[in-house]
Amino acid sequence: MRRPGLFYCNGETAMETLLSVKDLKIDFDQGKRFVRALHGVNLDVAKGEVLGVVGESGCGKSITWLAALGLLGNRARISGSVRLDGEEIAGMNETDLSRLRGGRIAMIFQDPSSSLNPVHRIGRQINEALKLHRGLTGAAADAESARLLDRVGIANATRRLREYPHEMSGGMNQRIMIAMALAGEPELLIADEPTTALDATIQAQILDLLTELRRDTGMALVLISHDLGVVADMSDRVAVMYGGRVIEEADTGSLFDNPAHPYTKGLIAALPDIDGPRRRLESIPGTVPAPDQLPPGCSFAPRCAIASKICDAAMPGFLPFGESANHFAACVKCREEAPFGEAAPGEAVKPGLVPA
Amino acid sequence: MVEYLLMKIFRALVTVTLIVSAAFVVLRLSGDPAIIILGPEAPPEAFEAFRRNWGLDQPIWVQYLKYFAAVFQGDLGVSMRDGRSALEVVSERIPLTLAITLPALFLKLCIGLPAGVTAALYRNSWVDRLIMMLSVAGFTVPSFVLGLVLAMVFAVWLGWLPSGGSDTWAHAVLPTVTMGLVGAAVIARFTRSAMLEVLGQPYIRTASAKGLLWRDVVRTHALPNAAIPTLTIIGFLVGSLVAGAVVVESVFSWPGVGRLLVNAVANRDLAVVQVILLLVGLTMVGANLAVDILYGMVDPRLRIKRLKAGS
Numbered sequence: 144m145r146r147p148g149l150f151y152c153n154g155e156t157a158m159e160t161l162l163s164v165k166d167l168k169i170d171f172d173q174g175k176r177f178v179r180a181l182h183g184v185n186l187d188v189a190k191g192e193v194l195g196v197v198g199e200s201g202c203g204k205s206i207t208w209l210a211a212l213g214l215l216g217n218r219a220r221i222s223g224s225v226r227l228d229g230e231e232i233a234g235m236n237e238t239d240l241s242r243l244r245g246g247r248i249a250m251i252f253q254d255p256s257s258s259l260n261p262v263h264r265i266g267r268q269i270n271e272a273l274k275l276h277r278g279l280t281g282a283a284a285d286a287e288s289a290r291l292l293d294r295v296g297i298a299n300a301t302r303r304l305r306e307y308p309h310e311m312s313g314g315m316n317q318r319i320m321i322a323m324a325l326a327g328e329p330e331l332l333i334a335d336e337p338t339t340a341l342d343a344t345i346q347a348q349i350l351d352l353l354t355e356l357r358r359d360t361g362m363a364l365v366l367i368s369h370d371l372g373v374v375a376d377m378s379d380r381v382a383v384m385y386g387g388r389v390i391e392e393a394d395t396g397s398l399f400d401n402p403a404h405p406y407t408k409g410l411i412a413a414l415p416d417i418d419g420p421r422r423r424l425e426s427i428p429g430t431v432p433a434p435d436q437l438p439p440g441c442s443f444a445p446r447c448a449i450a451s452k453i454c455d456a457a458m459p460g461f462l463p464f465g466e467s468a469n470h471f472a473a474c475v476k477c478r479e480e481a482p483f484g485e486a487a488p489g490e491a492v493k494p495g496l497v498p499a
Numbered sequence: 500m501v502e503y504l505l506m507k508i509f510r511a512l513v514t515v516t517l518i519v520s521a522a523f524v525v526l527r528l529s530g531d532p533a534i535i536i537l538g539p540e541a542p543p544e545a546f547e548a549f550r551r552n553w554g555l556d557q558p559i560w561v562q563y564l565k566y567f568a569a570v571f572q573g574d575l576g577v578s579m580r581d582g583r584s585a586l587e588v589v590s591e592r593i594p595l596t597l598a599i600t601l602p603a604l605f606l607k608l609c610i611g612l613p614a615g616v617t618a619a620l621y622r623n624s625w626v627d628r629l630i631m632m633l634s635v636a637g638f639t640v641p642s643f644v645l646g647l648v649l650a651m652v653f654a655v656w657l658g659w660l661p662s663g664g665s666d667t668w669a670h671a672v673l674p675t676v677t678m679g680l681v682g683a684a685v686i687a688r689f690t691r692s693a694m695l696e697v698l699g700q701p702y703i704r705t706a707s708a709k710g711l712l713w714r715d716v717v718r719t720h721a722l723p724n725a726a727i728p729t730l731t732i733i734g735f736l737v738g739s740l741v742a743g744a745v746v747v748e749s750v751f752s753w754p755g756v757g758r759l760l761v762n763a764v765a766n767r768d769l770a771v772v773q774v775i776l777l778l779v780g781l782t783m784v785g786a787n788l789a790v791d792i793l794y795g796m797v798d799p800r801l802r803i804k805r806l807k808a809g810s
């Protein structure tokens with residue numbers, strides 16, 4: 144089973160943990176009371192690994208990482224532990240934390256065009272990161288910025304550095320965000336819905352770029368997305384989040400071949416097939432409950448087709464599932480082999496969806 | 500760009516023309532200067548002579564056309580009250596008005612901008628609540644009330660400062676402070692909301708995620724962006740330098756343009772009123788034009804749009 148600090152990827156090699164999130168809880172100050180948005184999340188990212196994090200909006204997939212970097216502001220109360228290479232960074236002072244941000248851990252966001260400051264030139268914004276993390280200024284910084292733009296596939300880099308974000312397309316701006324993230328030579332890149340605001344062809348280009356950069360630099364990647372297809376293509380491991388908790392976690396192959404949690408099954412059933420017969424796409428009935436109105440037991444129970452009395456008793460533990468060593472799920476019913484909706488497990492997934 | 504500016508200047512002139520025309524019509528419909536200047540008991544022949552002398556016996560559209568013809572030749576008319584050129588009557592008051600409105604503007608900016616930025620940075624804290632409470636008080640209390648309260652406290656009770664007149668610099672303190680406080684309240688509120696808007700933008704999060712310390716995020720990524728909307732209100736304040744002191748000048752008997760305007764309207768001294776309104780229109784429009792140009796310099800998005808529109 145899983146040993147602390149080490150886990151197994153593809154069942155073979157032991158990988159060294161880079162970032163380890165333990166029992167992370169977040170409460171938001173709503174004026175008169177605190178509302179819990181994250182209920183004790185445990186996640187590990189190994190060096191060089193791609194961890195996909197999926198879930199509907201509001202499930203806590205973004206704030207987990209924003210909290211880890213201390214980017215949630217003072218209305219969030221955070222408890223738990225976040226360790227980078229064994230060093231505790233939760234509750235670290237602002238100065239030390241700011242050295243990590245954009246340095247060892249970089250982040251890119253959903254809407255690239257509004258994530259860049261409209262009144263500063265591209266070059267200035269990249270140079271800022273180069274100065275902070277590599278001490279480069281002046282001509283040396285300009286040259287390195289140009290090299291980075293070139294690296295992320297932007298032509299005429301020197302000219303582009305003198306332009307403003309509004310003069311570029313969304314895809315270009317996301318490339319610039321990636322270049323800025325690379326400026327600190329990060330060991331971990333957190334990509335928060337990096338392609339959601341982009342159209343499909345650009346989306347594929349950006350994902351290819353991320354794959355290529357990861358291969359070349361060996362950095363780990365946390366890919367946050369609500370798009371299962373994207374996550375299936377890119378990730379080594381996938382964590383599925385719901386209602387502020389991780390409810391299933393597995394190697395990508397195992398998750399898509401043999402999903403355990405009814406919610407994961409529902410997400411997979413909602414995906415269209417590329418080949419195979421046309422079928423009606425399944426949807427998960429109901430909506431995500433508001434963070435302050437979670438049911439007492441399993442938070443998915445009200446929407447779950449196989450829920451029974453036992454599900455309302457308490458939030459189920461995160462237990463091993465199936466034959467794969469790294470497959471865990473928080474569901475008491477999933478071991479009973481019950482079908483979800485019309486699609487029996489396994490049937491919903493076509494080979495094209497699962498990476499070889 | 501040149502084309503863009505010419506367009507702006509043309510529009511500005513149209514605005515000024517409209518202001519002056521409206522004033523022309525309203526003033527002539529709202530009372531007869533002959534009765535007010537000569538007094539109701541004057542003999543009918545005197546009224547006749549007065550009206551003929553100033554051209555008031557002609558149809559209003561003839562008066563209007565004649566007035567504009569004269570204005571374009573640089574003749575702004577003569578004060579009916581003391582017979583001197585209206586322009587001269589007005590311009591000798593301008594330095595006195597600027598003597599209180601310029602320091603007041605300085606005061607507004609020096610209090611309003613930092614207060615607004617601080618309130619936004621410490622949103623929902625007691626600092627924010629205190630600043631906003633004072634700000635709401637500052638712009639809901641009319642300036643004549645605030646002026647009277649200040650005069651009562653500092654002139655009547657404490658006897659530190661004179662309550663009216665313009666003999667020494669001490670006379671300028673109360674009118675300046677009154678205007679400064681009211682203006683600072685407006686600026687603080689405006690700056691706070693501009694700043695909050697900017698602080699909520701995704702690029703602020705990017706700047707933090709990049710590794711900048713919060714004070715550097717504020718300095719390089721929030722303040723320059725928040726300056727853009729704040730320019731509008733500062734432009735408005737600059738535009739009201741000449742005529743923004745009407746109420747305060749009246750409260751503190753400060754003999755500036757504002758009080759001249761009040762007296763000239765009361766006396767139906769038409770030429771003087773017209774000159775003041777022309778002046779107000781020109782400064783307002785000029786300030787707006789300056790803001791427009793500054794906007795383009797601060798906000799690169801507008802600059803590009805204009806270059807494209809101009810070419």
